[in-house]
Amino acid sequence: MLSGLLTALIGMGLERVVIRHLYRSAELFQLLATFGVMLIIQDLTLLAWGPADLTVSRPPWLRSFIDIAGIRFPAYDLALIAVSPAVLGLLLFLLMRTRFGVLVRACTENRDIAAALGVNQRTLSTVTFGLGAGLAGLGGALMLPDGSANLQIDLTVIVEAFVVVVIGGLGSVTGAFLASILIGELQTFGIILIPKATLVMMFLLMAVVLAVRPSGLLGTGQPQAVRQQRSQAAHPLPARVIHAGWTLIAAMAAAAPWLSPRWQSLATEMMIAANFAASLFLAMGPGGMISFGHAAWFGLGAYAAALSVTMLSAPLPVALVASVGIAGLTAAGFATAVIRLSGVYLAMLTLAFAQIVWAVATQWTWLSGGDDGILGLWPANPTVFFLLALGCTAACLWLINRTVNAPFGLALIAVRDDEARARSIGLSPEPLRIAAFSLSGATAGLAGGLFAFRTGSVFPSYASVAQSVDGLLMVLLGGLRSVADPIVGAIAYTGLHDLLLQMTSYWRLALGLLIIVTVRLFPDGLMAGWRRSLS
Amino acid sequence: MTLLVADGLAKAFGGNQVVGDVSFGIGAGEIVALIGPNGAGKSTCFNILSGQVRPDRGRVVFAGTDITALSPSRRWRLGIGRGFQVAATFGSLTVRDNVRVALLSRDRLVWRFLRRASALLSDEADARLAEVGILPLASQPASTLAYGDLKRLELALALSNTPRLLLMDEPTAGMTPPDRRSTMALLRHLAQAHGSAVLLTDHDMDVVFQIADRVLVLDKGRLIADGVPTEVRSDPQVRAAYLGNDDQHPV
Ligand SMILES: Nc1ncnc2c1ncn2[C@@H]1O[C@H](COP(=O)(O)OP(=O)(O)OP(=O)(O)O)[C@@H](O)[C@H]1O
Ligand SMILES: [Mg+2]
Numbered sequence: 001m002l003s004g005l006l007t008a009l010i011g012m013g014l015e016r017v018v019i020r021h022l023y024r025s026a027e028l029f030q031l032l033a034t035f036g037v038m039l040i041i042q043d044l045t046l047l048a049w050g051p052a053d054l055t056v057s058r059p060p061w062l063r064s065f066i067d068i069a070g071i072r073f074p075a076y077d078l079a080l081i082a083v084s085p086a087v088l089g090l091l092l093f094l095l096m097r098t099r100f101g102v103l104v105r106a107c108t109e110n111r112d113i114a115a116a117l118g119v120n121q122r123t124l125s126t127v128t129f130g131l132g133a134g135l136a137g138l139g140g141a142l143m144l145p146d147g148s149a150n151l152q153i154d155l156t157v158i159v160e161a162f163v164v165v166v167i168g169g170l171g172s173v174t175g176a177f178l179a180s181i182l183i184g185e186l187q188t189f190g191i192i193l194i195p196k197a198t199l200v201m202m203f204l205l206m207a208v209v210l211a212v213r214p215s216g217l218l219g220t221g222q223p224q225a226v227r228q229q230r231s232q233a234a235h236p237l238p239a240r241v242i243h244a245g246w247t248l249i250a251a252m253a254a255a256a257p258w259l260s261p262r263w264q265s266l267a268t269e270m271m272i273a274a275n276f277a278a279s280l281f282l283a284m285g286p287g288g289m290i291s292f293g294h295a296a297w298f299g300l301g302a303y304a305a306a307l308s309v310t311m312l313s314a315p316l317p318v319a320l321v322a323s324v325g326i327a328g329l330t331a332a333g334f335a336t337a338v339i340r341l342s343g344v345y346l347a348m349l350t351l352a353f354a355q356i357v358w359a360v361a362t363q364w365t366w367l368s369g370g371d372d373g374i375l376g377l378w379p380a381n382p383t384v385f386f387l388l389a390l391g392c393t394a395a396c397l398w399l400i401n402r403t404v405n406a407p408f409g410l411a412l413i414a415v416r417d418d419e420a421r422a423r424s425i426g427l428s429p430e431p432l433r434i435a436a437f438s439l440s441g442a443t444a445g446l447a448g449g450l451f452a453f454r455t456g457s458v459f460p461s462y463a464s465v466a467q468s469v470d471g472l473l474m475v476l477l478g479g480l481r482s483v484a485d486p487i488v489g490a491i492a493y494t495g496l497h498d499l500l501l502q503m504t505s506y507w508r509l510a511l512g513l514l515i516i517v518t519v520r521l522f523p524d525g526l527m528a529g530w531r532r533s534l535s
Numbered sequence: 536m537t538l539l540v541a542d543g544l545a546k547a548f549g550g551n552q553v554v555g556d557v558s559f560g561i562g563a564g565e566i567v568a569l570i571g572p573n574g575a576g577k578s579t580c581f582n583i584l585s586g587q588v589r590p591d592r593g594r595v596v597f598a599g600t601d602i603t604a605l606s607p608s609r610r611w612r613l614g615i616g617r618g619f620q621v622a623a624t625f626g627s628l629t630v631r632d633n634v635r636v637a638l639l640s641r642d643r644l645v646w647r648f649l650r651r652a653s654a655l656l657s658d659e660a661d662a663r664l665a666e667v668g669i670l671p672l673a674s675q676p677a678s679t680l681a682y683g684d685l686k687r688l689e690l691a692l693a694l695s696n697t698p699r700l701l702l703m704d705e706p707t708a709g710m711t712p713p714d715r716r717s718t719m720a721l722l723r724h725l726a727q728a729h730g731s732a733v734l735l736t737d738h739d740m741d742v743v744f745q746i747a748d749r750v751l752v753l754d755k756g757r758l759i760a761d762g763v764p765t766e767v768r769s770d771p772q773v774r775a776a777y778l779g780n781d782d783q784h785p786v
Contacts, residue, residue, distance in 0.1 A: 403648050410652045411645045414625045414636045421623035423607040426635040
């Protein structure tokens with residue numbers, strides 16, 4: 001109870017200080033800020049309680065067992081079973097029957113109209129955010145006795161909660177309740193049937209539900225608040241920026257033999273990041289397809305490269321071709337299957353797919369080496385590899401920039417801006433989106449392949465949520481107007497990461513703070529702010 | 536000959552019969568107005584004709600081919616252009632690129648990955664913009680346009696493949712009265728220049744009765760009148776429909 005109240009208060013405070021200022025910016029940037037908050041909280045908990053897991057035992061008065069039909073049930077579990085429907089009932093009552101609920105729902109439908117009707121949204125938003133945080137806190141506290149408090153709890157829980165909400169249908173509390181029961185059952189019985197595959201099954205369930213009911217079990221279309229953002233005017237790169245880019249690439253190529261291994265390595269990491277971010281930009285910016293699981297293609301590319309070396313003893317360039325091919329083809333297949341979905345639902349399925357790739361990489365030990373990964377992929381000559389990486393990056397970025405400014409890119413943006421209008425000038429959104437998504441997957445695969453050789457190894461974490469989040473942060477940090485934005489975002493993010501990692505062990509805290517400050521100062525990305533200050 | 540035949544169209548949304556058994560024809564080059572009180576089902580009719588909405592019953596025949604099952608983009612290729620009630624344009628593209636992408640689509644040049652779009656069809660795009668009078672705005676993003684200009688841009692988009700039939704749902708919505716009259720005159724002029732027939736709707740009756748060769752009246756999803764403007768204007772059923780619905784624009 002106490003933890004619920006406490007987190008509610010913290011939530012309200014956060015809303016006032018951070019989120020409050022972002023309502024006018026696109027949802028994605030709000031999301032970015034909450035990731036920043038998450039990083040900070042991660043480090044604060046590390047500071048306060050240390051890295052060890054914390055456990056709490058069940059309260060004494062619930063430690064007994066109760067006999068039902070001859071089977072002994074722990075009282076604590078029974079209490080849990082009673083608590084959640086009670087919370088559901090209270091929440092439904094609050095949303096459906098009270099003035100507060102009516103106001104919240106009005107604001108979800110249309111913030112501006114609600115404001116025009118004199119609804120005090122500031123307080124309302126604060127209270128709603130606090131309520132959400134409080135319930136989350138309560139949930140966390142309730143599950144403590146069955147698990148432990150640890151530092152990795154955040155991403156896992158966010159992903160699971162997201163999945164539950166999406167399966168249930170956005171905006172439907174009952175739907176979310178049903179979905180969590182469904183997932184609970186699936187996990188309990190799944191463990192008996194196919195141990196190890198429960199995670200995959202959760203995401204498969206989501207895939208099936210979304211394929212049949214594109215807005216979730218009880219959802220009714222997409223509420224306005226989660227419709228995907230429309231980015232502002234696309235910006236073709238001015239010629240001098242392109243010249244500057246080529247000059248930089250040429251300079252790096254010329255300087256390669258004199259760069260120390262550390263600088264070569266950092267530069268390669270930045271190039272790979274730029275590659276990865278640019279590929280995500282292609283899908284998210286002009287393509288309008290938000291991807292929360294872009295690491296899937298990165299991971300696939302990395303494993304394709306590694307396996308073609310270890311199993312087929314392919315030379316490095318051939319391995320990279322395999323990265324592009326495997327990631328691109330898989331992305332094409334995936335896009336074809338899910339093309340009906342858009343917005344958050346599509347984003348969730350990309351996440352689901354990335355989780356499946358990750359699970360397969362962890363569990364198919366015979367192929368992937370499991371958590372031990374695949375090692376020993378060092379390129380023979382680091383400088384040659386550096387030049388190769390540089391060449392690949394240059395080619396990738398050139399291709400993406402060209403594509404965005406070609407008739408194809410124009411049509412893609414048209415389809416994103418207004419689908420009905422695009423259809424009524426003869427454009428077919430589906431093939432355009434599939435092609436863009438495949439290209440995006442292929443270039444992300446190349447980034448993954450390069451990364452495998454840069455680190456000399458491949459691990460399941462290459463396809464992890466954290467890797468996807470890194471990509472999102474880079475893209476959002478830079479902006480979504482032109483291909484230069486994600487490149488700048490990638491370089492800034494990688495550089496900061498590297499710098500902070502050296503300076504402080506609490507780099508998450510620092511990075512989180514920096515992200516929040518950046519989002520507040522540049523609500524639509526670094527590059528947009530830069531352009532504004534120029535004009 | 537009849538260019539478009541709507542035959543027994545019907546559509547219900549969740550038990551609400553929005554369009555019930557509507558039939559009419561439009562001749563080549565003819566300007567027809569489809570009017571009716573708010574919620575009569577006009578926009579739904581437009582959506583059925585352009586392919587955005589699939590009818591529950593009935594057929595749409597265009598230039599002799601049954602197009603009931605065709606997608607909006609296929610219909611556009613056959614020569615049906617449309618404007619939406621709420622101006623639909625590509626907000627993040629410049630005004631010129633809005634028209635350019637329509638022209639690229641017309642010429643089937645969309646699947647080019649390496650050519651610069653800005654080098655293609657600029658002159659024709661500018662000519663189209665000049666036609667509707669918004670050439671000076673060509674390099675602005677469409678999202679920055681005033682509503683009346685957006686409606687003009689939409690007209691340019693609808694005309695981009697010189698369609699044989701233009702479907703314009705409230706082409707002058709949100710404009711001032713003088714603006715409305717000039718836009719309607721422009722629409723009429725362009726339709727004649729391109730040889731397009733027009734089906735349009737509008738809530739400004741003066742403007743509608745001035746431009747239309749023929750007027751169809753829809754009430755609660757049913758066609759209650761079909762004739763030349765003077766006939767329809769004096770039709771008692773039409774008057775009743777408008778007065779009965781307490782509409783703010785009586786005939
Ligand atoms: N997609 C839809 N789902 C449910 N109901 C719809 C849908 N589209 C239209 N309707 C309903 O159908 C009825 C007719 O709508 P329509 O937009 O065709 O009317 P209209 O004659 O164009 O009205 P207006 O003059 O206000 O534009 C309205 O009651 C509307 O609420
Ligand atoms: Mg309408």
